[in-house]
Amino acid sequence: MxxxxxxxxxxxxxxxxxxxxxxxxxxxxxxxxxxxxxxxxxxxxxxxxxxxxxxxxxxxxxxxxxxxxxxxEGAYSGSGDAGLAEHELGVKGPGRLVNGYRLHVIDQLRKLGENDTLLDVGCSYGGLMWLARKRAGCATVGVDLDEGALNAAHKHPRASYHHGVLTELGLEAGRFNLITFMECLEHDLSPVETLREAKRLLAEGGVIAIEVPCWEGLWRPIFGRFWLPLLMPQHLHHFSPASLRACVEAAGLEVIDQRAMFFPAEATLSLGQALGAALGLPAPGAAQSAAQRVLGGVIGLVLALFWLFVELPAQLLMWLLNRTGHMMLIARAPQASPR
The missing domain is CATH 2.20.25 (N-terminal domain of TfIIb)
Known part of the structure; x- marks a missing residue:
């Protein structure tokens, strides 16, 4: 982006x-x-x-x-390394698992079919679109501000991409059966205006799925300013379940489902960020001395043990309590009352 x-x-x-x-x-x-x-x-x-x-x-x-x-600059661009592109495309690695999980959650409320059209806002390399086409055979449209990512995105006859801001593109009203904002709305300068535009674009019977970090997640107060989902300053808005619901309703939409998402890496990555800052290690991708590489390896081992014995069981409990660091909300246009 x-x-x-x-x-x-x-x-x-x-x-x-x-x-x-x-x-x-x-x-x-x-x-x-x-x-x-x-x-x-x-x-x-x-x-x-x-x-x-x-x-x-x-x-x-x-x-x-x-x-x-x-x-x-350089944080989201398609000019990044090929491994990141493959991850985002869902060709291999965690990206495919994450997008599969997202689509599974959405399918429980609105299953895509081959005659449907998906709009993915903040599509990056188009990984969610790629998997949706593979599973449902639907048409897909992506929107992103990162021209480099769009140029590297997976090309397909049933895929099209738009570079720009959703509210400024003038897409066809009532065209889309599913509109997704996956880890996107928190970046938005004007989230309510964007959701109003999404409502205009929604086809009859369609839904909007929004996934964002959750301010009320239990790891957030533990890690404070080192909590990775803060992602400062790119994340401009920081939603609680109540404030996300309020934004959706202010846009004229009706919430039909809201739940915690199970992403068991939040605490491990936050701990790694905190340790790196405390020990003065360079930012990811920057040049490192031999001593820093050794220290990084030791930290990596500590983080692996932390993930296995602390985060994985704790995250499962938080998910059951509906208090993880990420949440998904699914909404639709208000339904007419039966006469």
Whole structure:
């Protein structure tokens, strides 16, 4: 994902403060400070604040759109390594398992068929689209701001891609039977406006599936600013189950299902991020000394043991309690009352 190409005069530290994207409120309470771009190691600290009016948490102040583009450089681009592309495409590795799990959850409420059309917003390399075509034979359309990822995306006669912002593309109304926002809406500058546009695009009987990090997940207060799903500053909005539902309903949609998702790597990756910061290790992908590589190997072993003996059983319990760090909400246009 990327925003507009950066301009030389843009300062990465440029910030803006806007009213709440949900209720328009202008009174906020700080809930977390000192968050940083731990993955890209770009400058700046960030504060999260909760709207006193509706409870939606957002980054305040947030980078301007032009400054945000600098934080995205190289982070999501299709110019990345081929292994990442294969993962995102679902050709091999965890990407295929994750997308299969997502489609399984959605299928319980709205099963895709070969005459349906899927719109994946924030499609990246098109991995979810690829698997949906393979399983259901449906037509697929992807939207993303990262032109590099779209250029690398899997090409198919029943796949098309659009580069841009959903609200600015003018896609055909009532065309799509399933619209997905997988780990996308938290990046959105105006999530309620985007969901209103998704409602306009939804076919009769269609559904919208949204997956986002969950602020009320039990790992979040443990890891604080090192909690990986914060992904600062690219994640602009930080949803609780209640605030996500409120955004969906403000867009004129009806919630039909909301649940925790089981992704057992959240704590391990957060711990790795915290240890890396504490020990002064370079950002992922940066050059390392021999000593740093050895230390990284030791940390990797510790993380593997932590994942097996701590996170896996704990995450299963959190999933059963509906308190994991990711959630999915499925909505539809309101149904007419029978006469």
């Amino acid at each position: 990327s925003l507009q190409p950066p301009v030389a005069a843009v300062n990465i530290l440029d910030r803006e403060t806007l009213p709440c994207a949900l209720c328009g409120g202008e009174r906020f309470v700080v809930v977390l400070s000192g968050a940083r771009d731990w993955i890209g190691a770009r400058p700046g600290e960030f504060t999260l604040a909760r709207c006193e009016g509706c409870g939606l948490i957002a980054t305040r102040p947030r980078p301007t759109r032009a400054a945000l583009a600098l934080y995205y």
